[in-house]
Amino acid sequence: MKERLKTIVLAALLVLTLILARQIWLSPPPTGNKLIAAADPKLTDAVIGRMMPAAMVVNFGGGAHTQTVQLKNLWPFYRNILKQSFDGKEDIHWKKMPYKDYLKCHDKPSVVFEVAKGTYSDLFKNVYNLHDLHGEISAIYFSESDGVIFETEEGAMKPEFTVNLSDINKYIRSLEREANPPYSSLWERYGIQRAVYLPDEKPVFEGGVVYENDLAHMKNTYKSDLLRRLLKANIDDLHEIGEEDSTLYVYGQRTVRLYNNGLLDYKDQTEVAKEVMDSAGAVERAFEFVAKNTGTIDDVYLEKLEPITNGGVRGYRVTMNHSQKGLPVFPVQDENTDYIVVDLFNNQVKRMTYLYRNKAEEESESHAVKGMDFAEVVAMHPEIFGAKGEGYDQLLKPLKRVSLCYLDDGREEKKALVPGYYVLYGEQVYLFDAMSGDCVGGERP
Template identity: 25%
Template structure:
């Protein structure tokens, strides 16, 4: 009897050992699948609708003469702290809504406040869903699309304004509590550690609502080097990436190596191409026609695809949503851009954008991702680039300095875009007319990536001037034109 018990215990122990060994071999590879997580700590595992729909510019108004602009929320958390308040506003049943005249709204940035600017108009209902509002209120019907959210932080009752550029809806309710935002703005002002901006309307008496700097920049841009991450992947890392995108083991995936060093992986109708220039391309043709597009479903699908297959790079945000039709199917082309050190990037060398993804409701037809890594943040011990290297010697020009140095060029572009021949560029009236018009739509501090080198490609700090039909990037140290796109 005793021997039988020993034998049973021995068999049980062997069985348990085999079970744990099996589980170990199943679980360990799953922890190692994310190639980019292993190589670059800026990647994370999930991407949500709330990560997609975020402002790309934050205008903080301390007073009518004192403003600043941020391009990233990670340091001050202004948008993060606003999301909970917005969640409450968009679910209120008896919220008070008042339409503001345009002239009145233009004066509001002269009061203590924050303006959140989105890269393009966003659907207000989608914004509400991104903020986890299950049943949005009448606001989403009153103003279906917005590109700006204004938060009043001055004396008296606080309120929000939703604006699409032409229509401005003020929202009032006793429950609105902006104490955390008020405190944060006060802390920023007291620190004095920000670049000072002025309204061209108020400071220069131009009929223009663009904000510019006209003095020394307190926070110069550090030197940043980037590298082509795909070129530096080894064979095993490429195979793991192919397994993630094609969702099957490498033994079932066909591989084709091209003469230029690019690699194509194929499984059934799905194709993944790792281009030697640093671009990853995925294609999966539609299996059936999509007769009715659904933006919310398409955004959720894109978020899940990016989380599962592509990996999420810190600083990426949804910049553009375009309706598309391919054959008899209706969907969306989503464009994502990204930031380095909190500063937006524009790409050169005919690269279109950071990420482009075609989505047809629950199906991702194509995905294109230009992958560049900040070498300064690299964990590679052989890379000796300092993390916060600030260029010495050169003085960073203000945005108004760049406008002033390039005013003749700007006037010429104005004349070309408006098909004007008779005006003289030397005429002071035409220069003032250009600066007072809506020709200059935006001025943004950015990095320009030349996209010319696979390693140690230095980003160029630029002031980007966006006009009605063009985009022009000027070096922040000498004011010279380094890039233009029409």
């Protein structure tokens, strides 16, 4: 009996072995993300702190609104609300609101954070567990009466669970006692169903702030240390090639070109093992690289994140810019550039361009200046917006964002920042001089 039982057990094991072998050898290999587990790095607090929205609209109720860009002390409170409300929740269900109902919410005491186009949507979802939210995030609404609402490409989306908020009305009442510049939406002005806000009066900027070419005035000891960090070699081991507009430094497969106009161009052609990298990892690595090798990231914020390819290899481009009094600063040269652009592939920085310009403290004498009304700027450019006779209710239908900014003429060694408008019109970005109304950057027609 025992021998017969052993025979049955052995036969069963043999059949099981054959089944497993068949699955191992004949099943198709895993593909895509199943082949290599994707990394899920967590952004550090230092980098998350640079992921601030572009501006905050304050709705006082009764059709009164204002806007502020001083978000460093404000955003952390609302960031914690998102963390506490969504972190750890699984299978979040969203309800799409009629957009007119969402616009009516702006008539209640509330705050709305404008999110820069294409920059933070995936990162917000990564950090705040919003993976089930479809569409690119353009704004986040907070109120004690309606909780949290996300404005996305798909419309106004509200979580089905209740988010209880407090202290928002208290903050809004405190602002009512201050002198705030009035704003109104496209919906209120022109009947365009979009919660895009424009200043009702001529915007006031800080004038007299001078930016200069830091690379031209950089001490030799610091320049040598900068090259040593980037090229990972002593200055005596570098091959130096002087040219008319720049100096090229070479060490193996790495190069640094220092242009006379203040632009640093770093390239790395070395090969490394392939590593899985997602958007959060790219941002973390880019800020780490810039901080470690240049040490100059004061007042630098994350401007844009976009996927790129090179030779069939996918990577990310991380763009950073300066801010001045909470407003973004854009360098305006012969080509539209940003201050810092980092290209990463396989978790390796393959290229970095860094325009070394910053505030010249001894030259700056700040004073208030008024810019042009945005409607005046629109009227000056029929080649972009259309003829004024068509009416603003038609001209501004494609308008998705208008932000105040500063423009830095990087072609001059020293130059005062110029007040400007950053405009997202349809899918095109334009930069306008707010003093003259001229189009000076972006995707000009």
